[in-house]
Amino acid sequence: MKVGSTHLFIRCKKLNRNGRMKTELRAAITQLSAERNLPKEVVLAALESALVSAYKRETSALEQDVVVKIDPNVGGISFYVQKTVVESVANPDREISLEDARALRTGAQVGDVASIECTPRNIGRIAVQAAKQVVLQRLREAEHRIIYEELTDREGKVVSGIVQFIEPKRVYVRLNRTEAMLPLNEQVPREHYYRGQRLKFYLLDVAQGGKEPQIIVSRSHPNLIRRLFELEIPEVHNGIVELKAIAREAGHRTKVAVTATQENVDPVGCCLGPRGIRLQSIIKELNSEKMDVIQWHADPGVFISNALSPAQVASINISKETNTATVTVPDKQLSLAIG
Structure with missing residues (x-):
C-alpha cells in the first residue's frame, strides 16, 4: 500500500443479521475478556483475525487481503476484501480496475485501496464454529504475551x-x-x-x-533477603535505612549489614522493630533461618568487630593484598565468634 493512499469502503449488500447472534457475540466477548483477564480490544483483535482465517478457508480465498471489522457495541460483523485500484489488472485477488472502482465510487483514483464488503450470509454459527480454535489459540498467545510483559517488569x-x-x-x-x-x-x-x-x-x-x-x-538467592526487608521494613523501602551487604548460607544463617542515610536513625533497631517483630516476620518466611543484622562501618576493622559481636575481638590484622582478615579472640570467645 502506498503512503497517503485513500481507502474506499464500499458496501455491496445489506444483510439482516439475527439480533440474538449479536447479543450472543457481545456476551461471548465480555465473557472471554473476564475469564482470560484480557482487555476487550485484545479479544476483538483475536476474533477478527480468527474470522479472517475462517473466511479464507471457507471461500478458498487464500490470496485475498481480507479484513474483518467487529462493532462491539451492536455485535455486528463485516467482512471486506481490500484491493488496490490500478489501470490494468494483473492480479484479480489483489487489484481492481479504475473503471470498476469508479463504478462503485466516482472519486476513485489509481493507487487508492478499495475495501469491498463481502460479508457472507451464513457468517453466524458456521463462521464462529470454524474460528473457535483459532480464537482460543490467539487468546492464549495474547495471554502469554501479557503475562510475559507483566513479569518482565x-x-x-x-x-x-x-x-x-x-x-x-x-x-x-x-x-x-x-x-x-x-x-x-x-x-x-x-x-x-x-x-x-x-x-x-x-x-x-x-x-x-x-x-x-x-x-x-x-528461594536461596541473597536478593530474596533484600526484597523481604524492603517489604517488611518501611525505613528500608523508603531509603532511610540502606542494606550495604548480605552474606547468606541459605537455610542456615544470613548476616545483613545496614546503615542509615539520615542522622539520629538507628538502622539496626529499625530492622528489628518492637520486640524484634519485624525481623521475626522475615525469619518466619524463611522457615526459621538464623539472621543477624549488624551495623555497617566504612572502617573494615570496626565492621568486622560488629559482624563478630557479641564476641570480643582482641586484634584484627587486615591484608589488602589478599583481601583477607585474621582475627584474634580470647579462647573463651572462640565458639561465640565462630557461631
Whole structure:
C-alpha cells in the first residue's frame, strides 16, 4: 500500500443479521475478556483475525487481503476484501480496475485501496464454529504475551506462589495466571516443599519460550533477603535505612549489614522493630533461618568487630593484598565468634 493512499469502503449488500447472534457475540466477548483477564480490544483483535482465517478457508480465498471489522457495541460483523485500484489488472485477488472502482465510487483514483464488503450470509454459527480454535489459540498467545510483559517488569522482585507439584530436580509453582519453575540449585537445602504450600520467591529470570514464558524463581538467592526487608521494613523501602551487604548460607544463617542515610536513625533497631517483630516476620518466611543484622562501618576493622559481636575481638590484622582478615579472640570467645 502506498503512503497517503485513500481507502474506499464500499458496501455491496445489506444483510439482516439475527439480533440474538449479536447479543450472543457481545456476551461471548465480555465473557472471554473476564475469564482470560484480557482487555476487550485484545479479544476483538483475536476474533477478527480468527474470522479472517475462517473466511479464507471457507471461500478458498487464500490470496485475498481480507479484513474483518467487529462493532462491539451492536455485535455486528463485516467482512471486506481490500484491493488496490490500478489501470490494468494483473492480479484479480489483489487489484481492481479504475473503471470498476469508479463504478462503485466516482472519486476513485489509481493507487487508492478499495475495501469491498463481502460479508457472507451464513457468517453466524458456521463462521464462529470454524474460528473457535483459532480464537482460543490467539487468546492464549495474547495471554502469554501479557503475562510475559507483566513479569518482565517484576523481574528481580518478590512474587507469591503456590507449590503445584514436585519433581526430583525441580519444583513447579503457580504464580497467579502462569507457572514458574524452582530448580534444584535455587532451592534451600533444609526446606521441604509440599503441594499447596504458599511461599514468597525471588523472580530470577523471565524468558520468552516457545509456547509460554519460561519463568525461573529462587528461594536461596541473597536478593530474596533484600526484597523481604524492603517489604517488611518501611525505613528500608523508603531509603532511610540502606542494606550495604548480605552474606547468606541459605537455610542456615544470613548476616545483613545496614546503615542509615539520615542522622539520629538507628538502622539496626529499625530492622528489628518492637520486640524484634519485624525481623521475626522475615525469619518466619524463611522457615526459621538464623539472621543477624549488624551495623555497617566504612572502617573494615570496626565492621568486622560488629559482624563478630557479641564476641570480643582482641586484634584484627587486615591484608589488602589478599583481601583477607585474621582475627584474634580470647579462647573463651572462640565458639561465640565462630557461631
